[in-house]
Amino acid sequence: MLTRIDHIGIACSNLDATVEFYRATYGFEVFHTEVNEEQGVREAMLKINGTSDGGASYLQLLEPTREDSAVGKWLAKNGEGVHHIAFGTADVDGDAEAIRGKGVRVLYDEPRIGSMGSRITFLHPKDCHGVLTELVTSAEPPADHSSAEH
Numbered sequence: 001m002l003t004r005i006d007h008i009g010i011a012c013s014n015l016d017a018t019v020e021f022y023r024a025t026y027g028f029e030v031f032h033t034e035v036n037e038e039q040g041v042r043e044a045m046l047k048i049n050g051t052s053d054g055g056a057s058y059l060q061l062l063e064p065t066r067e068d069s070a071v072g073k074w075l076a077k078n079g080e081g082v083h084h085i086a087f088g089t090a091d092v093d094g095d096a097e098a099i100r101g102k103g104v105r106v107l108y109d110e111p112r113i114g115s116m117g118s119r120i121t122f123l124h125p126k127d128c129h130g131v132l133t134e135l136v137t138s139a140e141p142p143a144d145h146s147s148a149e150h
């Protein structure tokens with residue numbers, strides 16, 4: 001079950017300048033940065049809010065590390081802007097299979113590694129009314145409130 005907006009992915013040509021824009025304009029601070037060579041991105045995660053399922057919602061600022069990456073190709077064609085949306089789920093494998101069963105192309109046979117050790121997959125934008133859509137299960141399992149002691 002998809003339970004939150006995990007992040008909005010924003011393609012930028014200069015990560016440091018874009019991070020500074022979000023800090024100076026809105027006061028959002030960098031929560032985490034990393035390079036994901038498989039995806040061809042240098043990225044910064046800005047945490048916007050926690051969510052009731054124990055997860056969080058972020059902005060994901062993405063600078064390509066190579067021109068032939070997904071973000072590099074997209075930037076060359078469109079310029080900077082919103083690149084994808086990502087929904088959070090406790091079960092990316094199950095949700096991806098269920099969505100594949102509805103006739104939507106899931107881009108990976110098995111989820112791959114995303115930000116902060118999460119497991120991610122993508123749905124083809126042409127099957128999602130023009131929106132590249134990512135599914136994410138974070139590395140940290142959501143807090144199990146049902147077993148919490150009071």
Ligand code: CMX
Pocket residue numbers: 009039041060062070071073074083084107114115120122124125126130131132134
């Ligand atoms: N949003 C909406 N449409 C998109 C898109 C996007 N981000 N990227 C491509 N498209 C559209 C193009 O406009 C094009 O449409 P037209 O044929 O009408 O012009 C069509 O999809 C094909 O685009 P393309 O430029 O030829 O690109 P590819 O088919 O080579 O790749 C995609 C498209 C979605 C398969 C590729 O971007 C991909 O594999 N994405 C998933 C991985 C990814 O985005 N990684 C970076 C983020 C990492 C992270 O979030 O952690």
Ligand code: CO
Pocket residue numbers: 007009060084086134
């Ligand atoms: Co993403």
